Amino acid sequence: MTQVNERNRYVGLDLTNCPESEAILEAIEQDNENVKITRFPGYVKVEAINRLVINKESVEEFLGDDWETEDLQLAVTSYYGFMADWDDEHIVLQWDNV
Amino acid sequence: MAKKKRGLKEEYNLLTRDLDWDPTFVTREEMYPYTDFEGIKIHNWNNLEDPFRVTVESYVRIQGEKERKFHAIRENIDLLQGQLDMTDARWLEAMKIFSSVALNGEYNAHRLFQFIARHVPSPAIRFAAITQSVDELRHVQNEVLLFNNYNKYYQGFHDWKNYAHRHWLTSVVKSFFEDAQSAGPFEALVAIAFGFEVAFTNLLFVTMGATAVANRDQSYGAVSFTTQSDESRHMTLGMMALRAMIEEDPDNIPIVQKFLDKWFWKAYRAFTVVGYILDYIAPKKVMSWKEAYEMYIEDQVLNGLFKDLEVYGIRKPKYWEQTVQEKEHNSHIAALVLYRLPHVLYFHPFAPTEEDKKWLAEKYPESWENIWSKKWEAFEDPNFDRLYPGLPMVCQTCQYPMFFDEPGQPGFNTAFRTSEHEGEVYHFCSDGCKDIFDDEPDKIKQAWLPPHEIFKGTCGPAEDLANYWGMEPEDGGDYYESVDHQNFEKWKKVRA
Numbered sequence: 001m002t003q004v005n006e007r008n009r010y011v012g013l014d015l016t017n018c019p020e021s022e023a024i025l026e027a028i029e030q031d032n033e034n035v036k037i038t039r040f041p042g043y044v045k046v047e048a049i050n051r052l053v054i055n056k057e058s059v060e061e062f063l064g065d066d067w068e069t070e071d072l073q074l075a076v077t078s079y080y081g082f083m084a085d086w087d088d089e090h091i092v093l094q095w096d097n098v
Numbered sequence: 099m100a101k102k103k104r105g106l107k108e109e110y111n112l113l114t115r116d117l118d119w120d121p122t123f124v125t126r127e128e129m130y131p132y133t134d135f136e137g138i139k140i141h142n143w144n145n146l147e148d149p150f151r152v153t154v155e156s157y158v159r160i161q162g163e164k165e166r167k168f169h170a171i172r173e174n175i176d177l178l179q180g181q182l183d184m185t186d187a188r189w190l191e192a193m194k195i196f197s198s199v200a201l202n203g204e205y206n207a208h209r210l211f212q213f214i215a216r217h218v219p220s221p222a223i224r225f226a227a228i229t230q231s232v233d234e235l236r237h238v239q240n241e242v243l244l245f246n247n248y249n250k251y252y253q254g255f256h257d258w259k260n261y262a263h264r265h266w267l268t269s270v271v272k273s274f275f276e277d278a279q280s281a282g283p284f285e286a287l288v289a290i291a292f293g294f295e296v297a298f299t300n301l302l303f304v305t306m307g308a309t310a311v312a313n314r315d316q317s318y319g320a321v322s323f324t325t326q327s328d329e330s331r332h333m334t335l336g337m338m339a340l341r342a343m344i345e346e347d348p349d350n351i352p353i354v355q356k357f358l359d360k361w362f363w364k365a366y367r368a369f370t371v372v373g374y375i376l377d378y379i380a381p382k383k384v385m386s387w388k389e390a391y392e393m394y395i396e397d398q399v400l401n402g403l404f405k406d407l408e409v410y411g412i413r414k415p416k417y418w419e420q421t422v423q424e425k426e427h428n429s430h431i432a433a434l435v436l437y438r439l440p441h442v443l444y445f446h447p448f449a450p451t452e453e454d455k456k457w458l459a460e461k462y463p464e465s466w467e468n469i470w471s472k473k474w475e476a477f478e479d480p481n482f483d484r485l486y487p488g489l490p491m492v493c494q495t496c497q498y499p500m501f502f503d504e505p506g507q508p509g510f511n512t513a514f515r516t517s518e519h520e521g522e523v524y525h526f527c528s529d530g531c532k533d534i535f536d537d538e539p540d541k542i543k544q545a546w547l548p549p550h551e552i553f554k555g556t557c558g559p560a561e562d563l564a565n566y567w568g569m570e571p572e573d574g575g576d577y578y579e580s581v582d583h584q585n586f587e588k589w590k591k592v593r594a
Contacts, residue, residue, distance in 0.1 A: 006405075007405070009401065009402050009405060010397070010402070011402075012398075014300075014304055016323045016327070040308045040384065040385075041308045041309070041311035041312040041384055042307055042308050042310075042311035042319055042323065043304065043307070043308060043323065069106070070106070070150075070151075070156050070160065071160075073150070073160045073327060073330070073331065074160060074163055074164060074167075074327070075327075076327060076330050077303070077304055077307075077323050077326045077327050077329075077330065078300050078303075078304050078326055078329065078330055078333070079330055079333065080398040080399075080402055080403070081402070082149075082337055082341075082406070083149035083150070083334055083337075084149075085149070086106070086149045086150065086151060087105065087106050087107055088105050088106045095402070095405070095406050096406055097405070097406045097407075097408075097409045
């Protein structure tokens, strides 16, 4: 298991509390390793080490409804890491120089 | 045969980036006169892409949905008497500070993005900046509506425009934006997108938003998360532009480093008051300034983003160590100074209650017991004269009163720096602020410093200052002696 150290660092998203955020969280937990979830009043922080992927297919499965990757904008309130890729199927958040 | 739906990337390229054109009536240099002003070199403007891939169509749909959500909540607050549901009306002191600095700040951010959209010759940056200037207008309008509701029941919300333009404290944020607006387009971009949006607005909209939720202030909870959801897109612009400048030419590195040093420090100083809100004003507290700083600034920016940038020769912003050291102290310094100024503030300062003190001792185990609790105890002496005599001296650069301490000497030794320029002496609260002046003395010397202007007579007669600032007599004074406090206690009983 990857450990956080000098070079390996978390990337993460802050998601506002709403049903879509719960489905996104479950999708992230399923599709990534080392996922850390912290809850705060009104929002939840989800983090993974170095790279975090959100797959449209997984979110739709947990949500039980259609979901477009651009709909992330309705749930995400903040994030850190670089948006390395964003297309119709998935969103990749990562540090490039690990 | 049915046409295949275009993918996100193709859609973005066709409808955003590829709509750019080369001018023929004027030269490119005439069209974008500030491109070379700061020495930034970009070789291929088309290399830049917005990872969010926003088109007009998707922008309008997403923003419309956000607005629908926000207004549903806002109307419900009116309907269900949300103004009575708060843990305590003391929370609204935070909202008074917010309304007086953020509304004007958002509007100036709107203007700043217009400037960036006009002058950075990259189609991706220009389009992103146009949508962001619209975002900022949405923020101002939503926030004005929100405070309209508070204003029906509480003091301190009736004249936010005058507070924003004329009050001595709000000058801090006003001067931040005026400095950015009068810089070149790339520096302006780093100021707003990095200094504010990648780094410090998290503390204002996420941490403070969570604190609003915990205090059952649904209005600010709703406005802060909807505002910050746009900031995510703005962060992307900041990160994209930052990386592009760094990667395009090695000559850009020292220029970008200087922008980062300046705007990290300026934003850090400007956000001092957020520490006061999290640690003192919030009746129910979620996260201390120290904890929020560790999460959003140390982990995410200093040890996250800057680790990624160091391969290009970018180091952490100058004086970052001092900001980490000060996370133990600065909210207490601000609270102690504001406590002594109830006669010149449009909100109600107060001394921490026993409950507040217990929490502060837990969150600041070392500095509270050794330094800050003792300072508050000294104020309990019956011979102590609470009202600070005269006007505070303010820093030429950040415009806060000169109340910050020497690095490493918290509580006992106010930092004091000076520079001489053209035979005049200028005063600063810190090395960070002094460096910014020394680099551009002819710019920063023009700062409009409220105490100086008051002494010059620009703000009218001294005895009429409260009126000049837009204040009513009930706006100031201690919270626990205020009409707001009395009313809230009374209404709470009626409601119960």
